[in-house]
Amino acid sequence: MADTDQLTVGVVRESEPGERRVALVPKLIERLVKRGLRVVVESGAGAGARLEDAVFERAGARIGDAWGADIVLKVAPPGEAELPRLREGSVLIGFLRPLSDVDRIAELEKAGITAFAVESIPRITRAQAMDALSSQSSVAGYRSVLLAAERLPRFFPMLTTAAGTMPPAKVLVLGAGVAGLQALATAKRLGAQTTGYDVRPEVAEQVRSVGANWLDLGIEAVGEGGYARELTEEERAGQQQRLTEAIGGFDVVITTALVPGRRAPTLVTAEAVRGMPAGGVVVDLAGETGGNCELTEPGREVVAHDVTICSPLNLPAEMPAHASELYARNLTELVELLVDAEGRLALDFSDEIVKGACVALGGREKKGES
Template identity: 50%
Template sequence: MSSPANATSSQTVPVVIAVPRELIPGEQRVAMVPEIVQKLTKSGYEIRVEHDAGKGAFYPDELFIAAGAKIAPGPAGLLEGARIVLRVQPPTVADVDQLAEGTIVIGFMNATNNLAAIARMRDRKITAFALELVPRITRAQSMDALSSQAMAGGYVAAIMGAENCPKFLPMLTTAAGTIRPATVLILGAGVAGLMAIATAKRLGALVEAYDVRRAAGEQVRSLGAKFLELEINAEGQGGYARELTPEEKEKEQQMVSAAVAKADIVITTAAIPGRKAPVLITRETVAMMKPGAVIIDMAAESGGNCEMTQAGKTIREHGVLIIGPQNLPARVPFHTSQMYAKNLQSFLSLLVDKNGAVTSDFSDEILVASLLVHAGEVRHKQTLDLMSGVRS
């Protein structure tokens, strides 16, 4: 990373990076951890962390101070003179109102559900980079926060499934007889799905997986799981799945329903960026499942892959436990904060020029793709299309 310490003699003021405390209920993560703070401060940055910002992730203020950060008692002292603000959750309108014109905000923006705050950033001439828009190219792998957090979500989903299943997951040979392993079905073999597969396998379950992208089969099998194959190739752009045709959906539903009906744990991960999650498990399919079966719907926040899922709630229907968890990465905040901070460190390297100053040239392909708002304009086309009539 280019270092402000190597700046020309005319640059005497270090770049100030502010890390606010996340206020969304249930959010335990923090955008920076002491390990990365130490690296950034050694490079000449001034890092300010709001009091108790890392408490939920078990990074107390004392560790940040030891790493070279300054602790700010509240937002006013935190943001005064700050050039860059690092966040996990999207800023609210109230958050934006505290920022000076030209401030750069980096984090997840969830623009589709946060249009009022996007409009306020536009009107206040805030620059915002959305990490969920970082392209999935080789150069950007170290910045791919969407993948790092999804991986954690897949791990937590598998643990949650095991915790709520009334059966042992591994095969056990006991004096009371042999206990057969539980069957775990993963729907969607992206980053989250693959981590769920690997975790369920480590727990000893028989694991099956399905994804509409045929290329995912090789990755699934490499983890020791069985890949359910259907003659559909729904590989879309950027590594995501395209939406299926009505005929393809019917064939998929028949195969998926049969697999769901015999599974002890089903973990669903299927999502389409910016769209409602596809329904993979219908009410009728739930009624066919075994009593005591568990569904962990990782797509609950975007509508759910199960027709009966209720986001943030756990319900029981036909003897089946249907769990609609929200913000799974926040349940393992120590490591998800660590990974997220490393993603941000890599992203910051693109924003600093050879003189150690924040660049005004956002021509790098990664910056172009992830630039949401800049200089009073919404730069992301899909978000701009949604902004018609939205006022700040």
């Protein structure tokens, strides 16, 4: 362990451009302290989420060198200059991108770091409270609708005025996972006419449960772990043709379709964009893996065929207060799973959550550790 026999949890400042979240918030520090843990926060770690050092101190944390802690909590993966700051034998937890950044994972293991990637946590009932992918996707889905509403040159709700009645905007959400359902629910609250689509037919009921219509294209692609499987070439061609025809009837299209470890499927073609109403908006939440729209430029906002195409890469960071709070709850649950009743590190690799989330062993054997 670090300085004393008491296990330390470190919360470091994020260095990735645009990242404003923090991995632990003050209201959850007391919970870890009660488990016998000592919390150390790097100065300025909460600045992006409007959390000053003094707030962490009042909650029971110490401001200091968080990189030397036994368990280091992060949001984004550590940068090249940050890797040497991690102590050999320590545990790192965060969004580590194990499928796309295998070299960094190898470096962590070589440095003797045991790493847990929150995106690798099994999507099982027992792990729901640790599901950071879902909590942050919910934030992204909500924010995506606000982004679209700001750029659409029309009202979202139907408005009746002395000058006439304005019809509601028509919003289509592609992908009915957590982000998609949150987008549909938010657009509905803003008064839009909403429609959802997913290649998994069993989610049609969930789409309708948030007040949206279901777009049935007659294609099913049920995969493992709650994700859609990759479509065959024939299925993809049929899906795109039907989608292209349908998209022309919507003012806003929000795309959320991802296949883990693969490039995002193209759902909105250039032809589909061309068929949208002038002033239409596409918000592509799959930009990090290439995007669902053929005309997407990841991280940028472009206009094509008089349609605005936005591809934000980190929407949760634009709502750092609540995004950090949700993420901190996820990490707190995971930390508590990794620590025994006496406040000691106890990695039980017979537990499917621990085993599934671990992406680097750092010299440890999968036999458990106390």
